[in-house]
Amino acid sequence: MVSIEEKRDYIEKAIEFAKTKGFKEFRANLDDFEDPKSFTKVSSDKEILPDFTAKRRGKKHYFDIALKTENVQPLITKWKLLSQLAELKNSKLILFAPRGHKAFAERLIKLYKVPAQVEALK
Numbered sequence: 001m002v003s004i005e006e007k008r009d010y011i012e013k014a015i016e017f018a019k020t021k022g023f024k025e026f027r028a029n030l031d032d033f034e035d036p037k038s039f040t041k042v043s044s045d046k047e048i049l050p051d052f053t054a055k056r057r058g059k060k061h062y063f064d065i066a067l068k069t070e071n072v073q074p075l076i077t078k079w080k081l082l083s084q085l086a087e088l089k090n091s092k093l094i095l096f097a098p099r100g101h102k103a104f105a106e107r108l109i110k111l112y113k114v115p116a117q118v119e120a121l122k
Contacts, residue, residue, distance in 0.1 A: 002067050004029045004051070010065045011051050014096040014121055018054055018063065028052035039081060048078050059091040066095040066105035066118065079114045087115065096121040 015026055027036040029049060038049040050062045062082040069075060083093040093116040097105040105118045
């Protein structure tokens with residue numbers, strides 16, 4: 001999977017976009033924000049962390065930056081967990097896909113039946 005450092009610019013752009021859509025109370029793994037809550041997969045002790053979270057109308061939404069990768073399984077595992085958490089909170093998993101990555105993200109969520117919304121990140 002891609003590191004937070006490699007995603008930093010995309011996360012900052014996505015947060016700015018989300019602010020225009022009415023999201024507030026951001027938590028991101030960036031210097032100016034509180035860290036979002038992480039989840040640990042018991043079977044492997046791997047930590048799963050959304051790129052950022054935010055609230056709108058009292059509901060917490062999960063956000064991730066969707067970038068192409070050869071090894072899709074960890075990405076699918078992360079997205080499935082985040083989408084299940086979002087569903088429990090009656091909210092959404094929103095994937096931001098930079099130019100050239102949107103078709104990849106849409107193909108994966110369709111193939112693996114991950115309930116998520118894909119937004120183009122310009």
